[in-house]
Amino acid sequence: MTGEAETDGEARAWGWVSHLRSGGTTPWSRWADPAPASEQAGRYLPGAQQLELLRRLNQQRVPTPALAGRVLAASAPGRGRPDLGLVGVLARTRFGPAPVDPQDLPPDELVRVATALIAEDVVASGEPPAPRQVRRFRRRYRLLGDPELARPFREQLTADGRPPGGSGATVVVLGTDVERMLVHAWTARCFGTEGVRPWPEWVAAAARGGALPPRIDLAEVARTWAQRVGAGHTHVVLDDPRRGARLAGLRTTPGATRDLCADAIELARRTGPVVGTLVPPERRAQLLWHRLRPLLSGFEGATLQVPERHRPWLAERGADLRQRLARGDYAVHGDLPEVSVAAPTADRAGRPGHPVTVAAPDDERVLALAMQVLLGPPIGATDAAGEGE
Amino acid sequence: MTKKVYLHVGTPKTGTSYLQHVLFNNREKLLAKSIRYPADRFDGHFLAALDLMRLPWGGLEVDAIGAWDHLAAQVRRWPGTSIVSHEILATASRAQIGHALETLGHGGDTEVHLVLSVRDLVRQIPAEWQENVKHRAALPYGRFLEQIRDPRREGRIATWFWGVQEIPDILDRWGHDLPPGHVHVVTVPPAGGSPDLLWERFTEAFGLTGISLALDGERMNPSLGAPETALIRRINRAANEELEPADYRPLVRELLAHQTLSRRTGSPRLGLPPDVHPWATELEDAWIEEVRRRGYHVVGDLDDLRGAPPPTEYADPDHPDEALVSGAAVDALKALLLDNARLRHELARRQGDLEQTHRELEKAYLRPTYRWRQKLVRRLETGRAGRLAMKLYRRARGRSSRSA
Numbered sequence A: 001m002t003g004e005a006e007t008d009g010e011a012r013a014w015g016w017v018s019h020l021r022s023g024g025t026t027p028w029s030r031w032a033d034p035a036p037a038s039e040q041a042g043r044y045l046p047g048a049q050q051l052e053l054l055r056r057l058n059q060q061r062v063p064t065p066a067l068a069g070r071v072l073a074a075s076a077p078g079r080g081r082p083d084l085g086l087v088g089v090l091a092r093t094r095f096g097p098a099p100v101d102p103q104d105l106p107p108d109e110l111v112r113v114a115t116a117l118i119a120e121d122v123v124a125s126g127e128p129p130a131p132r133q134v135r136r137f138r139r140r141y142r143l144l145g146d147p148e149l150a151r152p153f154r155e156q157l158t159a160d161g162r163p164p165g166g167s168g169a170t171v172v173v174l175g176t177d178v179e180r181m182l183v184h185a186w187t188a189r190c191f192g193t194e195g196v197r198p199w200p201e202w203v204a205a206a207a208r209g210g211a212l213p214p215r216i217d218l219a220e221v222a223r224t225w226a227q228r229v230g231a232g233h234t235h236v237v238l239d240d241p242r243r244g245a246r247l248a249g250l251r252t253t254p255g256a257t258r259d260l261c262a263d264a265i266e267l268a269r270r271t272g273p274v275v276g277t278l279v280p281p282e283r284r285a286q287l288l289w290h291r292l293r294p295l296l297s298g299f300e301g302a303t304l305q306v307p308e309r310h311r312p313w314l315a316e317r318g319a320d321l322r323q324r325l326a327r328g329d330y331a332v333h334g335d336l337p338e339v340s341v342a343a344p345t346a347d348r349a350g351r352p353g354h355p356v357t358v359a360a361p362d363d364e365r366v367l368a369l370a371m372q373v374l375l376g377p378p379i380g381a382t383d384a385a386g387e388g389e
Numbered sequence B: 001m002t003k004k005v006y007l008h009v010g011t012p013k014t015g016t017s018y019l020q021h022v023l024f025n026n027r028e029k030l031l032a033k034s035i036r037y038p039a040d041r042f043d044g045h046f047l048a049a050l051d052l053m054r055l056p057w058g059g060l061e062v063d064a065i066g067a068w069d070h071l072a073a074q075v076r077r078w079p080g081t082s083i084v085s086h087e088i089l090a091t092a093s094r095a096q097i098g099h100a101l102e103t104l105g106h107g108g109d110t111e112v113h114l115v116l117s118v119r120d121l122v123r124q125i126p127a128e129w130q131e132n133v134k135h136r137a138a139l140p141y142g143r144f145l146e147q148i149r150d151p152r153r154e155g156r157i158a159t160w161f162w163g164v165q166e167i168p169d170i171l172d173r174w175g176h177d178l179p180p181g182h183v184h185v186v187t188v189p190p191a192g193g194s195p196d197l198l199w200e201r202f203t204e205a206f207g208l209t210g211i212s213l214a215l216d217g218e219r220m221n222p223s224l225g226a227p228e229t230a231l232i233r234r235i236n237r238a239a240n241e242e243l244e245p246a247d248y249r250p251l252v253r254e255l256l257a258h259q260t261l262s263r264r265t266g267s268p269r270l271g272l273p274p275d276v277h278p279w280a281t282e283l284e285d286a287w288i289e290e291v292r293r294r295g296y297h298v299v300g301d302l303d304d305l306r307g308a309p310p311p312t313e314y315a316d317p318d319h320p321d322e323a324l325v326s327g328a329a330v331d332a333l334k335a336l337l338l339d340n341a342r343l344r345h346e347l348a349r350r351q352g353d354l355e356q357t358h359r360e361l362e363k364a365y366l367r368p369t370y371r372w373r374q375k376l377v378r379r380l381e382t383g384r385a386g387r388l389a390m391k392l393y394r395r396a397r398g399r400s401s402r403s404a
Helices: A008-021 A048-060 A065-073 A107-124 A147-159 A178-190 A199-209 A218-229 A241-247 A262-276 A281-296 A308-327 A363-375 A381-386 B016-025 B027-032 B044-053 B067-077 B087-091 B094-104 B121-133 B141-149 B155-165 B167-175 B197-205 B226-239 B245-258 B277-294 B322-365 B368-382 B384-397
Strands: A141-145 A170-174 A234-237 A331-333 B003-008 B081-085 B110-118 B183-187 B297-299
Touching: A008 A048, A008 A065, A048 A065, A048 A107, A048 A363, A065 A107, A107 A262, A107 A281, A107 A363, A141 A147, A141 A218, A141 A241, A147 A170, A147 A178, A147 A241, A170 A218, A170 A241, A178 A199, A178 A262, A178 A308, A199 A262, A199 A308, A218 A234, A218 A308, A234 A241, A262 A281, A262 A363, A281 A363, B003 B087, B003 B094, B016 B027, B016 B081, B016 B197, B044 B067, B044 B081, B044 B087, B044 B094, B067 B081, B067 B094, B087 B155, B087 B167, B094 B110, B094 B167, B110 B167, B110 B197, B121 B141, B121 B155, B121 B226, B121 B277, B141 B155, B155 B167, B167 B183, B167 B277, B183 B197, B197 B297, B226 B245, B226 B322, B245 B322, B322 B368, B368 B384
Parallel strands: A141 A170, A170 A234, A234 A331, B003 B081, B003 B110, B110 B183, B183 B297
Antiparallel strands: none
């Protein structure tokens, strides 16, 4: 249906839509020109969130007409504020949410819209490569412990036809300092299938609960498996994860795993549940790992740290873990590293003044990252070429 | 014959579950009259709504993938009348509404009729807070009222409340492309009237008059009194951190709230605080005026949207009568104990079954022929020739299992 503007404000709004579609960056508050009657087309005016996201994208780089159209037609997924009207378009009525100046919208609202589009792109990126057929003769192993250290090796072995498990398996429990492991445990949940609370809430709940999350309680994992497969078949590896990978049978190990930046993890946390409304859990986990993650690992930024107020708890947990590991009758390679006390003042690219760690992701930076993802090459295009190497 | 779709999009707490229950249980009878309620399971339209709006819902969204397109395809294929009903559709965005209408056939050979059942705010506000509490919310009633009265409407509580309750806005979003005569507003009669009256209004709105349907089941979701809701809120506050959503639903929402505490009908009911009442009535008046002005088809009486005056005694759930709360807590404990006892008996029965199976399995293993075969297989597996012999044997047997 073709709508015809009923008020001057509406004609001005359609003019702004047209301006944004053609790559314009003028904010709504400074926009004055009405659209010609022929361009006042559309069933309804897009929401302020969608329009402002398009304007912000235009500021970065003009998106393709197809992407611009998708942004304007998108709905913010999940619960949250509905699509909002533009201030000054219609006379204020007593009904519906109050119209806004799009520039006043918090970045979080724009991230919501962006995650809908990123999730669609992730799903459209195609099936991740299937692992090769399971080898009949292979070393049996289980790679456990810190999920961010163990999973890349496990994925590599599985892709090569060597999935974990089987009788007589060597159990390798990978770990590092408790702070990094805690960040890794949350990261794994962000790329998982059940959703997880924001980092500050999650880490506060962990501290309230007292214990470390089960998968990074290395001593407990090792004790359980030593009982099942024998202490001689159980190794805890704390010094170099690649040593653990070799124990599991991986001959050529990749370089050290780089942690994702805080904002990238947060973007994954927010995109995952939307992907979960489009595909079943197993495929969601595969797509997040094989499609979204390689893309996000290419972005620079500060990594996460545990907020200062939880550090005493963290130190206590680290000491306790160290003691329990020392009491175990399984092999422990290396020592549990100490948690670093103060954060360096240069980022990973070495630029001074940029913090290398942050206590929480930042919505504005998450939005910037989401826009880079939307404007970048199609998801899966870069890593698909490298897959199977 | 014109293809018709009756699309019922809300609002919650207006007898929608009962309507959906009757429609689902009478699918065959309706089909005989060329009316289709396309659902394979009772919550089929809820799943379709989740899918349309990409709404995560405690894991249920997994069952919802593709549900809207499946539902819409069934509607498009049906040559007669179809009915689609779920109250959370009220909160859909304009883009989602456009997609919904288009996929249901609007703009083609299908006549889409929108149905919105509505109830006065004086009853809806406490009912919505109670629904929030039954979905793990721990915020006090006073805070809930503050949030929904804040004109900025930020936060999940306020956005959801107004999304599903603001009648003129819902009708504007959903009815934007439809002639006013195809928009049917069904009012819920005031409390205390004939229990059949709402159903009669639904039958008129959906064109079901004269069709004999089996009417059974609860007419409304069971509601809780003020002390019972206060108790559930306290339980949420204490247990939310540790109780998984998958356990919360059967234990707190179903066992405690619906099956146990809703039976305590003698306790004071939830209501609007007297000081909030004038604000709600003013809104109700504005909504009545607006709906009347727009010229929709009203089934019932728009004056039903004007809530009852405040009660003489207000039971504040944030400061409940503690004796009544402990009475409710004892009932809740009793229900949990009985349920626990039932589960223990079930566990003991299953353990008995398992032990019996173990014994029978052991007996089978202890047969000398089994031990001989096991020994032979182990010996063969150690040598190359033996492994080859086993391979040939298994191939001849036609299965790949390596067990003896």
